[in-house]
Amino acid sequence: MREVVVISGKGGTGKTSICASFAYLEGDNAIASDCDVDAANMHLLLDADFAKREDFMSGEIAVIDEDLCENCGRCKEVCRFDAISVESEQHTIDAISCEGCWYCSRVCPNDAITMVKQKAGDVFVSTIKNGATMVHAKLGFGAENSGKLVAKVKQDAKILALKEDKEFVITDGSPGIGCPVISSLSGANLVVLVTEATIAGLHDLERVVALLKTFSLQAVCIINKYDLNSEMAQKIENFLQEKEIPLLAKLPYDETFTKALAKAQPIVEYDERSDLSVMIKESWETIKTTIRSQK
Secondary structure (H helix, E strand, C coil): CEEEEEEECCCCCCHHHHHHHHHHHHHHHEEEEECCHHHCCHHHHHCCCCCEEEEEEEEEEEEECCCCCCCCCHHHHHCCCCCEEEECCEEEECCCCCCCCCHHHHHCCCCCEEEEEEEEEEEEEEECCCCCEEEEEEECCCCCCHHHHHHHHHHHHHHHHHHCCCCEEEEEEEECCCHHHHHHHCCCCEEEEEEECCHHHHHHHHHHHHHHHHHCCCEEEEEECHHHCHHHHHHHHHHHHHCCCCEEEEECCCHHHHHHHHCCCCHHHHCCCCHHHHHHHHHHHHHHHHHHCCC
8 A cells, every 4th residue: 555645835736636636537446535634625526425424532621610610710810822711700711712731720729620622623434426435534613733633534544545455545635834734744655746837836845845855755746737837837847856856747727627626526527538637647647657666
C-alpha cells in the first residue's frame, strides 16, 4: 500500500478537483481520504453516502456544577481566555472560548469544575460513485486539534487499505503549511503539489516546498491554469527545476472544469475525452509509475 498526498500552498488551485479525479480514475484499487477537515468538500465530487459515522473526541472543556459552585469568582479571575462569565448571578463557561487548560478546575475551592472530553468533529466512511471507499471528516464549529483529526482519517484509511489489499491511498490534504498539512504529509510516499500561475501561487509553492524539504519527501508538481499568466508559469517552472521537482503537467484554463464542478463531478467523469481529462489521466499514470518504482 502506497499513499499519494495532494496538497497546495494556497486554496483555490484546483487541488481537490484533481485529487478527486485521481480517486475516480483508480476506482476500487484505492482508498480515498479527505484530510482537508476544516473545509472538506471532496465528498461532493465523489457522491459519498456517509454510510458510517464516528464521533471524534479530542481535547477537554471545563464544566461548572452549579450545585457545588459558590460563585466565589476565583475561576473567572484566573481564566486567560475570557471563557468564564456571570449570568443571572451564576458563573458559566463558554465552550467555544474554553481552551481546556485546567487552570480554573485547579483553583476552585469546592471542586465544582470538572474537565470533560470534547467532541471535536465527525469521521465518516463512505462508498463513492465508482464503488470505492472514502474516509473523510468534518471538524466541529470552533473546534481545534485539526491535526489530530487528520491523523485519524489517515490512520483509518491506511487500515482499510491494508485490510482490503488496496494498492493506493489517495489523500486530499489541506492548503497552506499549517498543522493539518504537516499531519497530512506524515507517511506519504509521494506528494503532488498543485499550484497556479499567480504571484501568490509561486510564493505559497515556495513555502510548501520548504516544508517538504524538512520531511525529505519526494514530490511532483502540476501547474493549473498556467496560460493565464505565462510569465509567472515560467517562473514556477524555473523554481521547480532549481529544486529538482518534476513538472507533471501544465493544465490550461478551461471552462469545462467549472462546468464539471457545477455538476458535482470530477472533470474525468464529466468529459473523459476533453484535453484536461486526458492530461490528468496521463498525470495519474505517471504518478503510479513513479511510486511503483520506489524502493
